[in-house]
Structures are given as structure tokens and as C-alpha cells.
Amino acid sequence: MFTGLSAFPLTPMNEDGIDTVAYAGLVRRLADAGVDSIGALGSSGSYAYLSREERARVAHIAVESAGTVPVMIGVGALRTRDVLLLAEDAQKAGASAVLLAPVSYNKLSAEEVYSHFEAVTRNLSIPLCVYDNPGTTNFQFSDELHGRIAQLPNVRSIKIPGMPLDPQEAKARVDRLRALIPAHVSIGVSGDWFGAIGLNAGCEVWYSAWGGLFPRALLEITRAAQRGDAQEASQLLERLCPLWDLVARQGGSLRVMAAAAELLGLVKSPCLPLPLKAIQGPDRAHLAELIASLELQ
Numbered sequence: 001m002f003t004g005l006s007a008f009p010l011t012p013m014n015e016d017g018i019d020t021v022a023y024a025g026l027v028r029r030l031a032d033a034g035v036d037s038i039g040a041l042g043s044s045g046s047y048a049y050l051s052r053e054e055r056a057r058v059a060h061i062a063v064e065s066a067g068t069v070p071v072m073i074g075v076g077a078l079r080t081r082d083v084l085l086l087a088e089d090a091q092k093a094g095a096s097a098v099l100l101a102p103v104s105y106n107k108l109s110a111e112e113v114y115s116h117f118e119a120v121t122r123n124l125s126i127p128l129c130v131y132d133n134p135g136t137t138n139f140q141f142s143d144e145l146h147g148r149i150a151q152l153p154n155v156r157s158i159k160i161p162g163m164p165l166d167p168q169e170a171k172a173r174v175d176r177l178r179a180l181i182p183a184h185v186s187i188g189v190s191g192d193w194f195g196a197i198g199l200n201a202g203c204e205v206w207y208s209a210w211g212g213l214f215p216r217a218l219l220e221i222t223r224a225a226q227r228g229d230a231q232e233a234s235q236l237l238e239r240l241c242p243l244w245d246l247v248a249r250q251g252g253s254l255r256v257m258a259a260a261a262e263l264l265g266l267v268k269s270p271c272l273p274l275p276l277k278a279i280q281g282p283d284r285a286h287l288a289e290l291i292a293s294l295e296l297q
């Protein structure tokens, strides 16, 4: 399951908690578009804002609605004990894999992160993807730590943030990591504007937030890269630059994705867990124009 496009849907909320109908619709839409896997409860799925019960509910709906498409469930939490419970819930829901970020409040040491992954993988019976996302966890993995964690049982993929923009430097980055991790562990790129460069540099999977909303456009890029058409993949991604510029201006994808989902009528407004809010004002109007002009669907 750790190849191609892994799409990360939003988790829409309403006044009662999870908007289960809208969520099932978002997941079915991804499965119908033909994504290779679905990443439920990633950062785009607001995992850090939800209770254990809400997360278990989301995991069940994701697996049920995805049909035959494998589902990976985010199980990150501050305490190892809570991660173990969340991983148990994900396995009970029928998840194909779990995604684990070293969530922190106090800055974690490399040894603490290693022990955390060691404890979780020891208790898992499904694959795990290591979620490297310093922007939200405040933890910077070294390549050496990735190499150590990748040797643990059940580790099958690493989701790395970003990529050098120069193709040769990107390839060197992937090659350096590849030399440290076993062949059965795939390397995935995230940060959507790096998708084509990462796949072209040898990443096997694109972990994509916007793939959770516009699967067809991002699948086109993924398939071009997979068939070796690096130029086509880069050009298709560059076409979306105005969207990436808007995301950069807003400091991340989540609030922009929420507004896009609301504009498309895929979720009701407001759809994010408070205090988060979808973008409003001129940038929201600009987003509506972009969705139309870029023919995103």
C-alpha cells in the first residue's frame, strides 16, 4: 500500500462532533477516484484535535467507506500509552496501517523518540509509517534516527517533509536516506508542492493533503512520475503554483483545504474543530477563482 498517491482527507466537524455523513462522502470520493491509499487522521484530518472516541469513529467510517482501498490511520499522541490505545482502536477498525508522528509538548530527545516507536511497533500487528513532520511536532529526525527506526518490526514507510527543489539535490537526498533504510521500507514525500520532485527523485509514495480533496489532479501528476515522465509530472504540478502560493501565504494547507471543501459543498461550514477556522475574506474569494480556473475536482 505504500506506493503511488496516498490521499489525506479532512475530518469534517459539525455541532455534534464528527460529520459522519460528509466524512464518508469524502472518503468514498477518494476511493472512486482511484487513489492508492487513504491517510485518515493525518494533520489534514485534524487528528490532534480529536478525542479517542472521535478518532475510533473516524477510523471505522474510513475503513468502511474506502472499500478495497487500504486505509492508514494516524495514531499520534503525546503519551506512548495513548498511542498504544489508539493503535489498538485502529487495528480493531480494520486499518491496513498506522501513521505515527512523535507528537510533543516538551521537546523530545532522539532516544525518547526511538523508544516511543520501539514500544508501539512491538505491540502492532499491522504496518507502520513514520510521520516526520517537524512543523507540527517540533522534532527534527536525523537520517541516522530514520535508519534505526526503519529496522524496527512493522515499519514499512517513512513520510518525509519536503525535498530540495533542485532535482539532483533531491535525488541525493533520497539516495542518502535509501542507503540507511531497508529495501522493504518505502520513502514517501509530503508537502504537496514537492510531490513531483520527490517522486521524480525516487520516492515511492506521495503523502498528499490536497490529494484528499482533488484526487484526480494529483493522481495525474503521480501517474506521470510513475511512468517516468518527470517533465510532465513537474509541469502538471507547476500549473498548481497559484494554489501553493495561497497555501504559503496562509501558513499551511488545512484552513485553505477546509475553505475549498466548503466552497465545493463537500462539507458544511464551519467544518474545522474550533479554534481552527477555514480562510475567509479576499483569499477565500481568490481560492474560489483558482478552483474554477485550474478546473480542480
Ligand SMILES: N[C@@H](CC=O)C(=O)O
Binding pocket: 008, 041, 042, 043, 044, 045, 190, 191, 192, 207, 208, 209, 210
Ligand atoms: N501531512 C499531511 C499529508 C501530506 O501532506 C497530513 O498529515 O494530512
